[in-house]
Amino acid sequence: MPKKWLPLEANPDVMNAFAHELGLSPSLAFHDVYGFDDDLLEFIPEPCVAVLMLFPLTPRTESVAGVDAPAPDAVSSVWFARQTVSNACGTMGVIHAALNAKDAVVPGSRLESLRAACEGSDPDARARVIENDDALEAAHVCASTEGQSAVPNADEVIDLHFVALVERDGGVWELDGRKPAPVYHGATTGSGLLRDAVPVIRKYMEAAEGSIHFNAIALAASLDA
Template identity: 35%
Template sequence: MSVNRWIPLENNPEVLNSWSSKAGLVTAQAVFEDVYGLDPELLGMVNQPVKAVLLLFPISDALEAKRREEDAKIKSEGQPLLDSTVVWIKQTIPNACGTIGLLHALLNSDLTFVPESPLAQFIDECKGKTPEERAKHLETTPLFANIHAEAASGGQTVVPTDLDTNLHFTCFVRAPSIRGPDAPGSYRIIELDGRREGPVDRGEYTDFLTDVAKIVKDTYLANSSSVQFSMVALGPGSEA
């Protein structure tokens, strides 16, 4: 059975916050805001503490080659410090990377959700499921399809008639190391991308947003000549 291709989602705080609110996040807890650049002065404008970062990037041959190389290394060597509680979802729905990225950001950020909301239901219905089973649940239930469609249609750009796109979302979250909270390197940056073979441990961090920016520079910008990059941060809401 073929899976419907969703409309691509904009990496726009207004769109992402609308999606999150409709899905069940109490937005007073946390909101998405633009990251206008990777220089220290621009990173300093972002409200702290940052809980997660969403990056929209253009897929290129160089980035695809790097992805395959990293996935092969992870498959052969493993990631011994990766915490098992990190929630990762395999992407099987075309153009659903925006919703997958939002789920990765919100479900790994110690947030609470409105009871019986789509986010609360997804957590409850996916307990103990594999990443592939979570993906199947997204395919076969309407929990997020309508929310995604509404958010994608409410952006600043016209909905494209050609739904093929080379732009893709990935997410960076903070996660504890299995070493424990008091050990050196006890908190790590984890990259979550539904197209990968699993979560990617990017190592320990000193300042989460600053170190994510360095990863984006070294891993993504260094392997692309495109300017079609955009980044948003999930940070304190009005009640923080």
């Protein structure tokens, strides 16, 4: 039977404690994105290296699609793993964000060990490494009991999902471990990843039809560094 974890709360404090325990560089931290107009985006420190997006799973959000990549092998530069553990999308988002950002991982950390264990593997093999990583599971379980929300029952059906938006080689990519491969959303503009991610986020917001269960968290420079 596939493993099933408790979900992570969409809370930067929870995700920062969890990600830094795994080995995210102290120069980076997760920040709430309060809105997508330029004046609100200015509150996020630069550089922004990834965005985690939480949205409700509905037929409309499931139909949001990307565009054709500029070259068939463009996806090869993106670090991507499939998700085989139920409710692990928050952890998958943290992993995808950290392992696709430059200098985001502390040497000798859990994240560096995970990357080394997955070297040369395809997304399905990487999923098996993650599923069998007892230390990662223990850290996730600890983080899932933190935060302000009541911890759901392990058997409760969760209809919210995290994905990561990252930049690799001049493109914006959506990383959703339920899908067979990264989804390309177009070339970067030079305005920074956060602003380049906004059109993707707006597509999901429109598809979510005003749902309050929508959140964006930026992985960007730490205010404490």
